[in-house]
Amino acid sequence: MRYLKILEYALASLLRRPGKTCAILVVYTLMIVVLASVLFLTQALKTEATTMLAGGPQLVVQKTMAGRHELIPVSAVEKLVEIPGVKAVKPRVWGYYYDALTGTNYTLQGFDTLANELSLLNGRLPREEGECAIGAGVARSRLIHLQDELILIDYDNIGRIFTVTGVFVSAADLLTQDLVVMPEGPLRQFFGMPDSLATDLAVEVYNPNEVDTIANKIKRSLPDSRPITQSELLRTYHAVFDWRGGMMLALFSSALMAFCILAWDKATGLSAGERREIGILKAVGWDTGDVLLLKLWEGLALSLLAFLSGCLIAFILVFWWGTPVLGGILRGWSVLFPALRPTPFIDFYQLGTLAFLTIIPYVASTVIPAWRAAVTDPDEVMRAS
Amino acid sequence: MRLSILCLLFILICSPLFAATPAGPDDKTRCGVCGMFVAPYPHWVAALEMTDGQYFYFDGPKDLFIFYENLATYQPGATRDQVANLYVTEYYTARLIPATEVFFVVGSDVLGPMGRELVPVAGREAAATFMRDHSGTKLMRFDGRELLDAQEQP
DSSP states (O other): OHHHHHHHHHHHHHHHSHHHHHHHHHHHHHHHHHHHHHHHHHHHHHHHHHHHHHTSOSEEEEEEETTEEEOEETTHHHHHHTSTTEEEEEEEOEEEEEETTTTEEEEEEEGGGOOSOGGGEEEOOOOSTTEEEEOHHHHHHHTOOTTOEEEEEOTTSOEEEEEEEEEEOOSSHHHHTTEEEEOHHHHHHHHTOOTTEESEEEEEESOGGGHHHHHHHHHHHSTTEEEEEHHHHHHHHHHHHHHHHHHHHHHHHHHHHHHHHHHHHHHHSOOHHHHHHHHHHHHTTOOHHHHHHHHHHHHHHHHHHHHHHHHHHHHHHHHTSOOTTHHHHHSOSSSSOOOOOOOOOOOHHHHHHHHHHHHHHHHHHHHHHHHHHHHSOHHHHHHHO | OHHHHHHHHHHHHHHHHHTTSOOOOOTTOBOTTTOOBSTTOTTTOEEEEETTSOEEEESSHHHHHHHHHTHHHHSTTOOGGGEEEEEEEOTTTOOEEEGGGEEEEESOSOEETTEEOOEEEESHHHHHHHHHHTTOOEEEEEOSSSEEEOSSOO
């Protein structure tokens, strides 16, 4: 009961100084918003990349020549299927297309290489020459819909007309955004790619424990190849997003320092009025412990409010509003950006760290000076002011 | 309609074929020896079938054989005659097959959920490859009664 009374007094004393309380609250909340949204977005992008790659092949084999990516002969498939543990090897045909009209890059994929996006399609997959399915980003940039025509210029500078038979509405937006899918034969004709070559080989493996061994064997049997495992890709993506998140935090660090100085100044510098208040409280019979509890409640109330509202605003900013500022910096490996609506995902470990790093120092910086004022003689405190 | 009837027929005809291997553990199944959940390790699952149709699941062939060798300890009252079949998950194909159809590689650098394992590999050639790749030291096989050294056997 006594604790509640002190809490009530603490809240009342916060309300008695609305100017100071509001100033600290606003700046504190802003800082939490910035920090939390960078954390949320980095985490969400990492989760997105993970789900995106989970549907892909466990192992991709590319050919390299003079250190550059080259088309791989389809005949290499026979060598690879002999390796024990390999379930299937599929040659994939895909490539990039620069669309001068909209200034964007599309990814053109052969139909056979698609794994399991069928259910995410609005319409149907293309069946014959002159048909294609496109990603939502392509549809948006070209202002076309189902059954409209998509004109692309092939390798020989001849315009080809494709009827759009389907539009991807994938949940993992990043993957299908800039995609144009058509049957493999027409795509080879479009790129001028001979039948004996493929862009790369997708290798399916029965036992994930064996992927690294198989990758080593592939490297030995095809010395000019570069096997890329899914876990390597995932690690790279995570490293890239972590690095970008770190850069963002580094950029914001000056703002954070400014906040720290302000919060420190506001919270530690006990005004003459506050000192006198502590003196009076002690004079009317409050313990030092009660005064400390009062200050603790004040600090906790303020920082919890700021922390929760900051996290809430960051959550809305990232997952509903689509991160107006941060998004463009954090993601972005192609020109045609998806409308970023990451799947809401919260890592409580990260939130805990953030709470620990902001709430505890703030509360400490309010309680310690109060303690110093509270242990001095009340008479002296009141006289000094 | 016709398609669904065909599907039903197909399932009916094929079901005896599928019935030869155990259905696999569910999420709550624990290893009969160490007590760990089995489902998180689909590439290591081993199973022991009793003649009354009861299945025991294990998180690796090692625990399967510990259970089998010490049947009286783990399943008091049971004898080896009541054991119908032993199944292990083959390393390269990740399929559950009878333990008599595989070679067991000892001392390899491939670790299971319980550490060092008897890694089941089907076929002598594949077993030799596995021993070379993962520095296995010894080859064994199961003849339906016990584990034997398979180094010399054809």
